[in-house]
Amino acid sequence: MEKTITDDLEALLDILPPHIRQSLVDTEDRRELLEVVLDLGRLPEARFAKREVTLDKREVTEEDIEYVTERISNFGDDNRAGIERTLHRISAIRNRKGRIVGLTCRVGRAVYGTIHIIEDLVQTGKSILLLGRPGVGKTTMLREVARVLATEFGKRVIIVDTSNEIAGDGDIPHPAIGHARRMQVTTPSMQHAVMIEAVENHMPEVIVIDEIGTALEAQAARTIAERGVQLVGTAHGNTLENLMMNPTLADLIGGIQSVTLGDEEARRRGTQKSILERMSAPTFDILVEIQDWDRVTIHLDVGEAVDTILRGQPPATETRWPDEDGEVHIERIVPEVTERRTPVQKQAIKKDSNHRLFLFGVNRGRMEQVADDMQVSLELVNSLENATLLVTSKKYYRQKPKKVKEAEASNVPIFVLRGNTPPQIRQLLNTIYPTKVPRQSSSFEQALTEAENAVEQVRSGEETVELSPQSAYIRRLQHLIAERNALGSQSTGKDPNRRVRIFRG
Numbered sequence: 001m002e003k004t005i006t007d008d009l010e011a012l013l014d015i016l017p018p019h020i021r022q023s024l025v026d027t028e029d030r031r032e033l034l035e036v037v038l039d040l041g042r043l044p045e046a047r048f049a050k051r052e053v054t055l056d057k058r059e060v061t062e063e064d065i066e067y068v069t070e071r072i073s074n075f076g077d078d079n080r081a082g083i084e085r086t087l088h089r090i091s092a093i094r095n096r097k098g099r100i101v102g103l104t105c106r107v108g109r110a111v112y113g114t115i116h117i118i119e120d121l122v123q124t125g126k127s128i129l130l131l132g133r134p135g136v137g138k139t140t141m142l143r144e145v146a147r148v149l150a151t152e153f154g155k156r157v158i159i160v161d162t163s164n165e166i167a168g169d170g171d172i173p174h175p176a177i178g179h180a181r182r183m184q185v186t187t188p189s190m191q192h193a194v195m196i197e198a199v200e201n202h203m204p205e206v207i208v209i210d211e212i213g214t215a216l217e218a219q220a221a222r223t224i225a226e227r228g229v230q231l232v233g234t235a236h237g238n239t240l241e242n243l244m245m246n247p248t249l250a251d252l253i254g255g256i257q258s259v260t261l262g263d264e265e266a267r268r269r270g271t272q273k274s275i276l277e278r279m280s281a282p283t284f285d286i287l288v289e290i291q292d293w294d295r296v297t298i299h300l301d302v303g304e305a306v307d308t309i310l311r312g313q314p315p316a317t318e319t320r321w322p323d324e325d326g327e328v329h330i331e332r333i334v335p336e337v338t339e340r341r342t343p344v345q346k347q348a349i350k351k352d353s354n355h356r357l358f359l360f361g362v363n364r365g366r367m368e369q370v371a372d373d374m375q376v377s378l379e380l381v382n383s384l385e386n387a388t389l390l391v392t393s394k395k396y397y398r399q400k401p402k403k404v405k406e407a408e409a410s411n412v413p414i415f416v417l418r419g420n421t422p423p424q425i426r427q428l429l430n431t432i433y434p435t436k437v438p439r440q441s442s443s444f445e446q447a448l449t450e451a452e453n454a455v456e457q458v459r460s461g462e463e464t465v466e467l468s469p470q471s472a473y474i475r476r477l478q479h480l481i482a483e484r485n486a487l488g489s490q491s492t493g494k495d496p497n498r499r500v501r502i503f504r505g
Contacts, residue, residue, distance in 0.1 A: 017068070035104055040062065043060070069081075080092075114140055128233075142234055146206075254306055256306075256477075259277050275445075299317060319333060384407060448478070
């Protein structure tokens with residue numbers, strides 16, 4: 001489906017003071033406008049995707065700000081207002097007395113066709129969580145999901161619209177949501193209550209919610225999912241790992257708890273005694289990381305992905321993007337280093353401490369740094385003739401350059417890294433070198449190991465042991481380890497240097 005964009009730009013221009021409005025009218029690329037910034041005592045600015053423009057040589061006055069505020073709706077508790085029956089958002093900056101001293105007038109655009117890339121997932125009826133940095137198009141995609149499910153598939157869709165960003169300002173929702181119904185929220189702190197009200201009073205098949213950000217909202221989302229209603233929402237964070245580190249939102253992906261294993265079970269698993277495990281089924285079945293307007297990375301099974309990460313391994317993902325003709329391409333990423341061998345090779349590559357690596361398209365300094373961290377004696381050679389392995393990236397391997405063809409012709413094994421990153425390099429070294437190479441622990445594991453070591457030190461006679469600074473969520477897990485070992489603990493210091501002290505209780 002070809003994308004169609006509507007922006008009601010004239011409605012936004014009409015609320016601006018005449019001298020500022022005229023500057024924008026005279027701008028050729030005003031259709032690329034992102035927002036207009038009016039700060040008291042500063043020059044007015046227009047921000048585009050790739051540049052910023054000063055709109056007038058005169059500084060913004062109180063009269064200019066008043067001119068805008070008189071032509072928009074009232075500001076809510078979140079300091080946001082809008083223009084009726086449009087998607088534009090006006091956000092206020094106030095001084096200590098509550099007077100408005102700055103305005104950000106953000107252009108709201110309805111983009112039809114944005115969910116073509118994930119439409120098959122939306123149709124499954126599974127709950128989907130969208131993540132991504134600000135401005136990457138989460139709300140735009142959410143709006144289109146509501147329209148497609150309500151209008152094209154005839155489902156009963158309720159939008160919980162906290163700041164009127166999804167369906168626009170005013171009592172009549174914007175046409176971009178199609179036949180979906182919209183419930184407004186009087187104040188952001190009541191969003192969770194409206195979510196539950198939507199389920200109890202209006203019998204929806206789908207609930208759409210933007211910006212799940214509090215523990216109450218996460219709990220309401222779980223309640224909705226448990227009642228068999230499809231939930232499509234967004235949350236603060238860019239990646240699945242972000243949510244796992246967020247104690248408030250971790251419940252959306254099942255929550256994480258520290259579990260202490262018995263000695264025999266720990267030996268059987270080959271792990272430390274305290275491990276991290278997922279507490280329950282995730283609220284959302286599928287997680288979509290929006291990398292750009294036309295590119296997403298998908299975790300098709302959130303529970304399995306979380307479990308894999310907690311085991312210290314990268315999860316399997318699916319990356320999608322459309323080409324110029326609108327056809328969606330799908331690349332499934334295998335969470336292991338891919339080994340490539342020519343058909344004439346009969347022997348599997350064994351772990352060996354005498355490998356000579358020839359790097360092609362792989363950062364040599366990064367490889368050496370990872371090897372140092374892992375205490376691996378690495379031998380890199382400058383010619384393919386002296387190499388026992390050629391290491392390259394997926395990007396280069398696909399292009400079939402001369403060196404790759406030479407390696408295949410010479411029966412030199414080729415290892416293809418999914419990405420030119422330290423985790424991928426670490427997997428490679430763990431694969432080709434003997435098992436005595438220590439595996440790099442995740443930040444979770446390192447924090448738990450540090451807490452366990454502190455417990456042993458206190459038991460051995462130390463009065464108190466202070467751990468390294470950690471996030472609130474990890475500190476909570478460290479407190480739990482101390483409690484299970486009948487020791488006392490407390491957090492000291494201020495973020496980002498707040499840390500746990502373990503002592504005799």
